[in-house]
Amino acid sequence: MHTTSLRKVGGSIMLTVPPAFLDQLHLQAGATVGLVIDNGRLVVEPAARPRYTMAELLAEAEAAGVYPLPAEEREWIDAPAVGKELI
Template identity: 40%
Template structure:
């Protein structure tokens, strides 16, 4: 098991990340990390990038079957 020391920087504490973890997960300076606190444990992992609707729509295969009348349907809930 690896260990690290905390250092104070202003009102925060800093912990170094082992190079092996950085290389294994292809991290760089500025990579966003997801942090979860569970009792006295701290889980840290690379944060997945948020996918944009335009990217999802662009990845939709051409000729995909669509429900007839879908575009003409009214709102069913709080979408608008």
């Protein structure tokens, strides 16, 4: 078990994480993590990356003003799958 000290930084308390732990979790400075208290323990875990549907992505594109798509691109998006591109 690795031990570390909590430090006051401005109005917050900082917890340092050793680089080896960050490497194992594929995290780096600026990464978003979740914090929970579980049976009196502080648990820090990587935050799940959001998964978006095509409809959500297109709605976001419309809100940004880059949608509706030209007819040729719309045709491509609506075309049936021809390989293993479906998950």
